[in-house]
Amino acid sequence: MRVTVEFFGVARHWAGVEECQLEFEEGAELHDVVMELGRSFPRLVEEKLIENQRELAASFALSINGRMVTQNLDVRLADNDRLLLISAVWGG
């Protein structure tokens, strides 16, 4: 199963890329994506955007295909999902 992760704002700054593609077994969850991101982009762990290997810091969230936004990572992935790693802190 292939998913794409797009990075925005600080996450893009630290990841150093705009997006990446990851492969998972059937049944994988958002937690697995976060774990994989931590391995591929150690800066995200260094900066504590990723905590305890598989959790996102409270000031970040994932959006699934640009519609739903979630901080709950017990969500199953579907093939070809596009995930957006975004800040959950707003204001301007």
Place this chain on the structure above:
Amino acid sequence: MDAYTGRVLHVDLGRRKSQVEVLEPAFLQKYLGGVGLATRLLIDNGEPGCDPLGEENAVAIAVGALAGTMVPCGGKHAMAAKSPLTGFIGDSLSGSYWSNALRRAGYDAMVIKGKAANPTYVFVDNEYTLFRDAEALWGQESFATEEAIRAEIGDSRVRVSCIGVAGEKLVPYACVSNDRGRQAGRTGMGAVWGSKNLKAIAVRGTQPVSVAELEELNKLSLDLGERAQGLATAKYRVTGTVGNVLTLNRLGLLPTRNFQNSVLESAEQVSGEYLQSHFKEKAVACSGCPIACEQVVRVREGSYEGARVSVDYETLYALGPCCGIDSLPGIIKAAELCDRYGLDTISTGVTIAWAMECYEKGILTESDTDGLELNFGNHEASVALIERIALREGIGDLLAQGTKRASEKVGQGSEKFAMQSKGLELPGYEPRGLKTYALGLAVGTRGACHNRSLAYEPDMKGQVDRLKAEKGRGQIAAESEDLAATLDSMMFCKFIRGCFEDYHEEATEFYRLATGLDLSAEGLKEAGERICNLKKHFNVREGWEKKDDWLPARILEEPLPDGSGQGTTLVAEELRLMIDDYYEARGWTEDGLIPAEQLAKLGLEDLS
């Protein structure tokens, strides 16, 4: 009592007199400072039913309890008056050194009434209040005014808050500026100053500010300062709020071409990232702020070479995508002009966007627009319009009235795409895709405002389904308003809120250590509710009706045309359901009025 001075400076411009009112600790505990205190002082000193641009309107300015202390991000002030843009409560915040100077001059607040016979500036020189001639300053830009006053007084420590030409010309969305580029931006406080012939308030405050428990407060402040360097503020520090552009665009929430679209195809060109790499000069901070979210940018070449300003997301959205403009130099130039003339960038941009749509639909033609081609994307036209608006020349005189009045005048269906609520132009988040936020905009006491209601947070964090309008959102919106009211009255910058593990507990600890007054977390929450009710009470007093809590027809009649929320609607019935739910959560009547017992419960029985 420490930190607070317990003193309000009353200034009568007509009589050129000032006097000091003493405030009791219990009164200060009740209204905290900032927005809470300013609103209460406005209610007590402004004439009910007054013309916002008449002598009877009062301007109340209040700092927070922590101003002038070592607490990070606590040095802001709030300004309240009846708004010439909305006819309801106008309240606006600004930060930095001016706020601290007022406290150090010995005041928690100022109330300004009457009208000076000639252009005047008030000089609060510690315990002395002087009325000075501002004839030579009239017509000057805000930056130049600050410099001129400092030079005249001959002291670089003097802090100046002032209006630009737009305020003098009574543009109802003129702002008040201080410390070179900080603004009390929204709801037209600058026009109220202009109507009083008040060009500026200069403050020299050199007295120490006492705090109740110095050592403990120092420790806590250092700790908060350290936390403010952490992840919760990374966004503000690394990209500034302009980092919102690409995310909102990808989520289909970037209002584009006057909310006709929610995606800008060329968003990369106006992104925070592009701004950083091509235009950033430096980041600057308000006094005592370790975050430094303000991005100072400069155009280095081309026809706008030399334009320099600090830009945040709302400014970028309003003068950029909302006008279909994807030229950062054009946006930077427009923002600089707004600052120089003293115009609220959001209302300016959204009003220009409305004019552009009118032009593209043939409602306004070149004979109305002084020959300008107001197509979306035309940054030269936008730049030209800003000067006309500030000076109220040609088409600028129509646009200077804001979208509500301008569209009522022009008619031909243009009211449907006047993107305002209660007369205040919408900020840069698409409400059809953020339903709790949409409710917050509709019921906001100062009009369509994201800052007085933080209701976009539950939508954006996924705590609720952002695309669904349902019962329950009323409670969420009410709580988010209460939270914002406490931040705006304690006068903590909202960008530090994520650094608290338990905001209410920690904020009250800061309050206690600074002032020596007790305030529980519950007490702080209740103060937030009290302050929101106070603002609503002001609106009711000034003629608020249920129909005023509403959103523009475009939001309620047109589905989102593009982006990830394409096809999403927010129909009138859904908005009605959420508003009724909100009134219920607030303990108000079905008509949205505050029952006497609710006022009494909040300690506001004297207002019933």
